[in-house]
Amino acid sequence: MTLQAGQYQAAIDAKIQEFNTRNFTESFWQKDASLWVQDEKAQQSVRSFMGWLRVAETMQQAVPEIEQFVQEVKAAGFKHVVVMGMGGSTMAPIVFKESFERSADGLPMSVLDTTDPGTVRQIEEAVPLADTLFIVASKSGTTAEPLAFGDYFYHRLRELKGDKAGENFVAITDPGSAFVAAAQAQGYRRIFLNFAEVGGRFSALSYFGLVPAALYGISIEEMLTRAIGMMRACGAYGAVEQNPGLELGVALGVLAEAGRDKLTLVVPGSLNDLGLWLEQLIAESTGKEGKGILPVAGEPVREPAVYGQDRVFVYVGYQGQPDEANRAKVAALQQAGHPVIQILMNDPLDLGQEFFRWEVATAVASAVFGINPFDQPNVQAAKTATDSLMKVVQEQGQLPQGEAPKVTENGVAYYTAVSGNDATDVLRAFFAQAQPGNFLNIQAYLTETPAVNDSLQELRRQVQEQLHLATTSGYGPRFLHSTGQYHKGGPDTGLFVQLTVDHPQDIQLPGRSYSFGTFKNAQAAGDLQALHDYNRRTLRLHLGADAELGLRQVLAALPAALQR
Numbered sequence: 141m142t143l144q145a146g147q148y149q150a151a152i153d154a155k156i157q158e159f160n161t162r163n164f165t166e167s168f169w170q171k172d173a174s175l176w177v178q179d180e181k182a183q184q185s186v187r188s189f190m191g192w193l194r195v196a197e198t199m200q201q202a203v204p205e206i207e208q209f210v211q212e213v214k215a216a217g218f219k220h221v222v223v224m225g226m227g228g229s230t231m232a233p234i235v236f237k238e239s240f241e242r243s244a245d246g247l248p249m250s251v252l253d254t255t256d257p258g259t260v261r262q263i264e265e266a267v268p269l270a271d272t273l274f275i276v277a278s279k280s281g282t283t284a285e286p287l288a289f290g291d292y293f294y295h296r297l298r299e300l301k302g303d304k305a306g307e308n309f310v311a312i313t314d315p316g317s318a319f320v321a322a323a324q325a326q327g328y329r330r331i332f333l334n335f336a337e338v339g340g341r342f343s344a345l346s347y348f349g350l351v352p353a354a355l356y357g358i359s360i361e362e363m364l365t366r367a368i369g370m371m372r373a374c375g376a377y378g379a380v381e382q383n384p385g386l387e388l389g390v391a392l393g394v395l396a397e398a399g400r401d402k403l404t405l406v407v408p409g410s411l412n413d414l415g416l417w418l419e420q421l422i423a424e425s426t427g428k429e430g431k432g433i434l435p436v437a438g439e440p441v442r443e444p445a446v447y448g449q450d451r452v453f454v455y456v457g458y459q460g461q462p463d464e465a466n467r468a469k470v471a472a473l474q475q476a477g478h479p480v481i482q483i484l485m486n487d488p489l490d491l492g493q494e495f496f497r498w499e500v501a502t503a504v505a506s507a508v509f510g511i512n513p514f515d516q517p518n519v520q521a522a523k524t525a526t527d528s529l530m531k532v533v534q535e536q537g538q539l540p541q542g543e544a545p546k547v548t549e550n551g552v553a554y555y556t557a558v559s560g561n562d563a564t565d566v567l568r569a570f571f572a573q574a575q576p577g578n579f580l581n582i583q584a585y586l587t588e589t590p591a592v593n594d595s596l597q598e599l600r601r602q603v604q605e606q607l608h609l610a611t612t613s614g615y616g617p618r619f620l621h622s623t624g625q626y627h628k629g630g631p632d633t634g635l636f637v638q639l640t641v642d643h644p645q646d647i648q649l650p651g652r653s654y655s656f657g658t659f660k661n662a663q664a665a666g667d668l669q670a671l672h673d674y675n676r677r678t679l680r681l682h683l684g685a686d687a688e689l690g691l692r693q694v695l696a697a698l699p700a701a702l703q704r
């Protein structure tokens with residue numbers, strides 16, 4: 141890793157000095173919760189979530205058990221794996237799937253982490269159902285989405301295999317979770333019990349990451365060896381500046397406090413989804429009490445003039461891979477005075493060490509801020525609002541009618557607190573609220589397609605170029621279990637654009653009075669409600685029946701709105 145902090149180096153050095161004087165490294169490994177928080181209850185919570193520090197060592201003992209399980213699954217004739225869950229329970233498999241070429245002896249893998257009916261249908265149609273192993277991954281065993289996914293596909297398998305449906309199902313959950321009993325009752329093939337003291341976003345190197353990785357054909361033994369190498373480098377003794385995780389964490393904490401709080405990730409194509417994992421780790425751990433680091437992933441990389449003074453750029457790539465376009469741009473950004481961090485891996489197996497490095501760094505940055513990195517107090521706000529809306533659905537058969545749109549133009553309805561006579565007017569008034577150091581967040585409750593991705597990137601590009609704002613984008617409901625914490629708990633600097641759509645081809649949930657589409661609509665409406673409760677600036681765009689067409693209409697109205 142190289143860190144070029146420019147004018148901020150002195151402040152980083154001073155903080156490192158202070159941490160050394162306090163014997164930070166030793167206290168960190170002794171799980172001294174007073175490094176983060178002073179309240180006794182909060183300290184207890186910190187101590188109870190430090191299991192990730194040594195989980196790679198623990199998991200080394202479990203490698204033979206996992207590899208034997210993989211052999212058993214293959215011998216039973218399974219041809220595909222679907223991992224189903226939200227947030228920390230599925231982020232690592234998403235990264236593995238994109239970063240590694242599947243080896244010849246690995247099984248193809250899909251990940252389902254959305255209630256979007258279009259995506260559920262796509263997965264259902266793409267996999268050989270009877271020969272597919274479904275992994276329901278939920279630490280708490282109470283998260284609504286994975287339980288719904290499990291029910292839906294279990295029901296489908298019952299239709300194909302009757303009482304033998306459970307053979308196709310595996311659970312990964314915490315010991316004692318309510319889901320353990322349910323999975324046993326349904327005859328699940330296997331239940332992997334994870335560790336209560338390892339939180340979701342710190343669980344990549346536990347069963348949550350490693351069981352899917354092994355099925356996909358990745359050498360989990362080697363990945364753990366590399367993780368343990370980093371663990372030793374971040375070890376209990378020695379100065380902070382010789383400790384890769386601690387040094388990174390102090391730097392990120394100090395830079396954020398100096399206003400460089402938008403951690404902008406630049407990666408080669410095969411590492412794009414590392415951004416999803418980092419987003420969850422960093423945003424959910426640090427985005428609270430009005431503080432935090434905003435991870436910015438997947439944003440088009442531009443010339444220095446486009447950026448404000450709120451960025452730190454992090455390049456993660458490969459030693460042997462030139463990735464010239466990105467590296468040249470990052471070099472120009474550093475030249476222009478932006479802080480730049482570079483991390484070069486040898487190959488994707490080094491992700492094991494990077495997971496560990498970033499987990500340490502995130503915990504350390506949280507110590508700089510004086511917050512508990514292991515809770516997510518504001519995620520609950522959206523869940524509670526969604527639950528109330530789902531109660532209405534169960535009682536009245538549908539979601540309550542919301543407010544009227546400010547404008548409807550070309551089939552797109554605009555809902556926001558500001559007013560205007562037409563779409564461009566409303567967009568102009570909405571974006572006029574932006575201040576330097578603010579960010580745009582796009583919340584896409586849509587089916588992911590290449591065309592939708594292109595339109596979202598175009599929206600970001602225009603806002604970046606005209607307003608010099610950092611831009612982030614996430615698919616809902618995935619981001620609710622990730623960056624959603626920062627949106628409500630972090631500083632009030634976000635402008636939120638929520639994109640929703642009709643679900644003409646909805647899917648009914650078996651044994652329930654509602655569909656995936658209604659559930660998803662309730663999640664969008666619930667989070668919007670939560671954002672309003674925190675006085676956030678929001679614009680909801682309901683795109684009608686065709687998301688791609690609706691987005692094109694919005695993009696057509698945007699340039700005039702962004703002219704200043």
Ligand SMILES: O=P(O)(O)OC[C@H]1O[C@H](O)[C@H](O)[C@@H](O)[C@@H]1O
Pocket residue numbers: 225226227228229277278279280281282283286340341424516519620621622
């Ligand atoms: O693994 P689970 O208990 O199902 O939780 C899945 C995710 O949902 C929650 O909303 C949390 O905010 C995330 O940190 C967590 O990773």
